Amino acid sequence: MGMISQSTIVLRRLEDYVGDDKYLMRKCIMLSFAATVILSVVPYFCGRVLDWLVSPDTVQALDLSMLLDLCTFIILLVVLWYVMTCHSKNIMSKMSLQTARRMRNEMNDKLLRVPISYIDGMPPGDLSSRFTADMPAVSKLISNDYIGFIVHFTMIIGIFIMMFITSPILAILYAILMPITVLIIRYLIRDSEDDYRRQKAAVAELNTQMSDIISAHKTIKAENMEEVVKKRFTLYNDEFTEAFIRSNTRTGMIAPVVSIMANIGYLVTVIAGVLLIYGGSMPVGMFLSFLIYVRLVNSPLLMTVTVFDGMREEIISLERILDVLEEPDEEVPSEDDGFVMGEGRVSFRDVSFSYVEGREIIHSVSFDIEPGKITALVGPTASGKTTLANLMMGFYSDYTGSIEIDGREIRTIPRKDLSHRLVAVLQNPWTFEGTIRENVLYNMEGVSEETFLDVCRLTGLDDYVGRLTDGYETRIGNEMNRLPLAQRRMLAISRAILSDPKILILDEAVAGLDPITGQTIFDRLKDRVDGRTVLIISHNLALIDQADTVIRIDEGRIVNE
Amino acid sequence: MDKDRDRSINRLLHPYRWTLAFIVAIQVLGAIAQVEAITILKPMINIAVNEGDLNEILAMGAYLLLFTFISLAVIAVTSFLASKVASGVSNELRMRIMRATLEMQDMSRLGNTSTLAMSSLTTDVTIVEKFILELLRTYLPMPFLLALLFYFTFDINDTVGLILLIMMVAITIVTLLLSKRIQHLYNLQITAQDRVNNLLKEKVTGARTIRAFNGMEHEIGRFGEASTEFGGFNRRLLMNSYYLPHIATAVMWIFVIFIFLDSALSGTGKIIPEEIIIFMQYATTMIATLTIIPYLSVEEPRARICFDRIRSIIAAGKKSKSVIYMDSPADPDTPMVEVKDMVKVDTRGNHILNGIDLTIARGEKVTMVGMNGSGATELFSIAMGFSAPDSGEMHIAGLKVGRANPSRIRSVVSYAGNNMSVMRGTVRFNLDPKGEHSDEEIMALCDRIGIGKFISGLPGGLDHAITSDSSSMSGGQRLQMILVRCLLHDSDLYIFDDCFFSLDQVTKGKVLSTIMDVCRDKAVVFIMHDVSTCMVSDRIILMDRGRIQDSGTHEELLSRSQLYKDICSVGQRRNGTWA
Structure with missing residues (x-):
């Protein structure tokens, strides 16, 4: 019974x-x-x-x-x-x-x-x-x-x-x-x-x-x-x-x-x-x-x-x-209250976080990311850099302390108000089943062909696509039939730049690219993102040298700035 | 095509041929018993109506009991055996899908996501399994039963028997015609279903990007279309699945009633009730049996399409296996790697490799350096058997790539690269998949590579279970695990394909010195985009757009190659090397 x-x-x-x-x-x-x-x-x-x-x-x-x-x-x-x-x-x-x-x-x-x-x-x-x-x-x-x-x-x-x-x-x-x-x-x-x-x-x-x-x-x-x-x-x-x-x-x-x-x-x-x-x-x-x-x-x-x-x-x-x-939804802040991102200052205050309870990865971290500047987040392997970027993107909300954008706690900002304002290029870029163009212009409207090509040239994606018979209409897949990692990175960077963000996070965005290509992309990128807040996560000292501020992190703690 | 399919079905059922023969035999017995159980009614009712001998009725009742018992036994035994056969076949199908996927050279045959293989593994196999079960349990006895019923109806009234036969043929033909149409619908529906599955899977793989780009509305819109399309096919299929069977039932009813009235009312003066009763029994049994046929028009195409899907996966896995591999052992006296005029053109006609000639001696340390798309990675993908060249030859330790058994080659080569993955299982399983090393050995190497502390800090240590995209492991840690796995092998050749970029400088230094120590007598190939391993290499090979541009020592190349100089200078800007 x-x-x-x-x-x-x-x-x-x-x-x-x-x-x-x-x-x-x-x-x-x-x-x-x-x-x-x-x-x-x-x-x-x-x-x-x-x-x-x-x-x-x-x-x-x-x-x-x-x-x-x-x-x-x-x-x-x-x-x-x-x-x-x-x-x-x-x-x-x-x-x-x-x-x-x-x-x-x-x-x-x-x-x-x-x-x-x-x-x-x-x-x-x-x-x-x-x-x-x-x-x-x-x-x-x-x-x-x-x-x-x-x-x-x-x-x-x-x-x-x-x-x-x-x-x-x-x-x-x-x-x-x-x-x-x-x-x-x-x-x-x-x-x-x-x-x-x-x-x-x-x-x-x-x-x-x-x-x-x-x-x-x-x-x-x-x-x-x-x-x-x-x-x-x-x-x-x-x-x-x-x-x-x-x-x-x-x-x-x-x-x-x-x-x-x-x-x-x-x-x-x-x-x-x-x-x-x-x-x-x-x-x-x-x-x-x-x-x-x-x-x-x-x-x-x-x-x-x-x-x-x-x-x-x-x-x-x-x-x-x-x-x-019936899995509970992610906690989303109540509807639109007209938050408009200002200059894009990000500040972490006493932030601690653990993926698994009892195994804290970030220990009471505090730092500021200056608006309009390039900040580099560096540290040895597994020091918590990517986790900090994930927290900043609002992917996890069960941290303690506060992360504020222009003085507003990110957990209280509706995602809608952050979209296209706060954008990250992640380590393992995602593509979906569709053409390369659709993938670059993900959830974007009114991007002119000129701007589109301009950005793709900037990231080097255009060189690769130019060699494909179907060009930007080539269909790519989600788990299989993907582009090579380097080109997927280029695609993700193009996508991020086209969405015209105020704050841009680059998590190992040019890793895996050869130094010449990586440097070229980065140099072009630098002009393009002028006046925006940029956070670079990288081991790449050449990139880090070009940052205005460097934050060093080790084992989930700030070492020095 | 048809022949091919039939053969593979036969092969699958081959181990069960005696079971199947037995099922057929007892189904015949069952059909006879079922018809006899009806036929015996006639004398029983006859005696009852004419108030004959009660004992005779009881004796016949005993016969009826016997027939019923036989039917029961047949039903029970067939359904037991049928489920054995069906589950055996489905087990075998799943194994074959797995093996085919494992042996497939080009995963893109499976489509754009892993969901196709997965839905074949589960849904398709289940549908085939259920169909086999139904086929053996329900559809197999049908012809015998129908044949017997016709025989007896013909006996009573040949016109009626003939009409019933014509109706059965008509139903069968309509069923066949309909099944063609339904098969087409199923094809469309399954394509739509794959699309729905792919879109759902994309939500899982792209969870972060979608959230970051506020793509919720966009995704809901995209999914809505696919979902509605899928629903439309479902609706059409569902409608097709009941109109015909119901029409068949309705027509049969009208027909039987007509016959009843005709034989009852026209047999003026000579009404034999028992005859009418058993005639009605035959007829209703026949309706019940015949109306199952139209269901075949829905079940059969579906099972067939699912089977075809399974078959195409199995076939995709077979293609790469059609070569018969030589199984000779590696020759220790040959050079480690020998490449002659290797050419590889991609599907779009671009030369990835454009005539490579290369020899790497045993114990030699080589760095292959070049920009993205230089071809070095492709060259060693061919060596590992991940892709096939268009022309040219390659020998690894005397084993010819493409002719020698790939697993022979792979047993003398250890490969680490950023295209390698960490699998679901314990840390130990990922580091030492075949369980060949002691904990001390593993942990000693982990310490040297720099993840010893991380692993011993896990709740289960080496036995801690991790998943393939575990968020609690960084990209660097994943690479370190891959490096440990690679270095634990005792191989002749170690290939490190661009796998240091997510390591910090200190860790990278540790890793490099460990590699140089562990592989001191072995050949090592570093495939790099920068010059950080050039100092420890005996030879540097500069690759550019599918060709070897130059080779020599660091100093030699620096003095004569502009490209090499560029790669060095960008990397060494201000603070020394790229880390």
């Missing part, structure tokens, strides 16, 4: 996404119920006709017109059934697709709103498997199974009602089997939920391994690690298969159990029915109707349990999706 109530809770959470379409759901259940009743009338009617025919009182003279009338009537019933069923399915699909789309879009929005630390903390394959494996499962849950379950269930009820009307005794005999079936199914699924969970976890793990194989492809080859990787993968693959077989040998029996019970039901009704006919207490026609009902109830019965079985697996997927969707 615990499992079922758990599922109910998860489904309740789903209903939030069904939203205003709930009345459609009710309408569609009513429609399918009515359709079932209409179709269920037909066998009853057949039985009546047969009884009337075999009764000795019936005048055996029949005319063709009566037959035609009967046929027309039945055809009308069936057509009505068809129209109603398809209409209800139509409503259902519309509603469910809307719900699925709402969830999909919500997933997208959520990924845009969660704190960076949430994304950092998730194993890469885990998050991906939530939308590659769990999302389709949830779509299926919404568009087929959830409503399918309800509809088939109403069909069963409709047919049972007709069974009772036809022959109460046989109906009761048949109905006795139902609680037994339910008990057997409950026994079969008693702890299959754990298996499903293990299956999902194994899938997430397989996905992570896959993502590793893809991202660390060269490493695996260079290290001759194929066998090690295969072994790791096989381990989880076998675990998945084992969990699958275990859950499937038990839950896979649900459908057979229902078929078996239906067969037994058939057996019981036939024997009892024949005995009743023998005893003369049941007309043959009624027996015919009942037998048709027994056949008719078979398929919704089977559908209900199959769907139910699938649903329990999908509900775990749903849970995994909802876990992401």
